[in-house]
Amino acid sequence: MEIQKGAELCFQQLLNNSCRKPTLHWSKAVLLYIVLFCISLITVALNLLVIISVSHFRQLHTPTNILLLSLAVSDFLVGLLLMPLEIFRNTTCWVFGDVICSVYWYLTGNITCASTGIIVLISVDRYVAICDPLHYPSRITVARVKLSVCLCWFYVIFYVTLYLKDFLIKPGRYNSCYGECVLVINDIAGTADLVLSFFVPITVIIVLYMRVFVVAVSQARALHSYVTAVGLQRSLNQTNKSELKAARTLGVLVVVFLASYCPFYCYTLVEENVVNDSSAFFVVIAFYFNSFLNPMIYALFYPWFRKSVKLIITLQIFKLHSSDTNIL
Template sequence: MVIQKGAELCFPQLLNSSCRKPILHWSKAVFLNIMLPCLSLTTAALNLLVIISVSHFRQLHTPTNILLLSLAVSDFLTGFLILPLEIIRNMACWVLGDLMCSVYTYLITSLFCASTGIIVLISVDRYVAICDPLHYPTRMTVVRSKLSVCLCWFYSTFYSSLQTKDVLINPGRYNSCYGECVFLISNIAGTVDLVLSFIFPVSVIIILYMRVFVVAVSQARAMRSHVTAVTLQSSLNQTNKSELKAARTLGVLVVVFLACYCPFYCYFLVKENVVNDSATFFVIILYYVNSCLNPLIYALFYPWFRNAVKLFITFQIFTHDTSGANIL
């Protein structure tokens, strides 16, 4: 009987301090063994294609694509690092130690924050492009986009360090037994995080895109009702159409992000103890799904991404001077 009890422990040699091995429902076990590894590989592979495409082709070095590149980096790290660790944490006992548990907590918090910040930057980019198109080339340059991305990542790392400083200083602080990896926050810290990570950025995103939507609709009606033979005006209309199409595509990106992002924080508002609730796993996975959906959105709406994928599949990217190729 004692042997059987020890066999149920994560570390049988630590009878008094070891956690028990988790007992998973068959549906969750199948999901963790099949679906989640496939999601991890697909997310990492698709976002790696986006990273290589934007980095390799000089024609794609635009302010908007710099923001998409940064979002792809965050999504790639989510698929390559966070999802495998999430599988380990939910599938079996945490065997990587308290230090890796602290690193995992820090990474997931940092990437959450970085993704949200980049979506806000994308909303600002589209707001300037649609609502103030004449000043867009001077206000949204490649250099400023890179600087904005760097500041966003700096803020996310700094904010995550403050939020997870307890487990970074004292790894395993909230673990009740060996083989566990949990992270708890106080009510005050949770409220502050709710405001900074959810209410404020989501409000900014919604307000900016509501303004973009109103202006885009008015511009679309104006272009349909006004026909001119002037070449300059025709060129301007063509530019407006391109910007409107980009705004529509990135609007889909933002809507999908909010659809995957909001359930966790809404769940946080309803439940007092989110960390130990089993349903938390599914709302977190829904957020991870967003990292895989983003490159699929690019594939549906961006011809340059489809053209870049064709060059990869046919190995033409390894030919001479493909970085200057026209893939738009």
């Protein structure tokens, strides 16, 4: 947030080394807090519902839903930890010390990269399911999906540890005064992160989903020709609806992902990879906003999710054998 002249110091006893307290007009501050914390709470609630649904009901223990569960866990942590801490970091003095600051940035890297990696796994899952449906049951199993998720997290932990090695060894090295928690990314590390965390996942997702889209449209057109030949108008209408739904869903997946992630990486390039000012706050929140949208895109559109939410809200899941409920 913008710091005004004459603002109070974060630590009055450190006149020469203390940061100034960020100041906002009270009306703007209240509105900002309400909006952002509501987004954070909704993110936590929606992803928690996904976690409970997939974990509790046995029918939902499928490879695709295991990926949705993994994504929901990472997005749940974004809403529970990263969003509130990011709001606190940019609207008031950082009072938790340099070690917690380094932990915050480390968790930020791990959770957001894991979320991206799982979205890539979901795109691979959908690619095999639609483009090679006959071999899908044998190639995409629950055991293989669980292994892929574990490998994804191990890779993310290794990558982020290597990426933030210097910052973890010397916490607070980029702080210009006490009461600040910032991260400065050099050109080499920033370029590597741009390639590994943005361009590669984006390329994989776009290529796979475009392939899925082409296959889905070609199949719909083939069925369109068939039902036209046999004169089944009702089937024709269903085919048209399926084609439009597939196109719309795939478009939403790609556009939302790009809209959430592009601003952050574009900003780091323009601002020489420095994440330490008020402008970056809104870019980072947009970066996290993808975690708010993920459960809506990947879960709310599924009928089983709406049914499971009703059972959860009405506490039916506490009944004996409720896990065996027919949820599909």
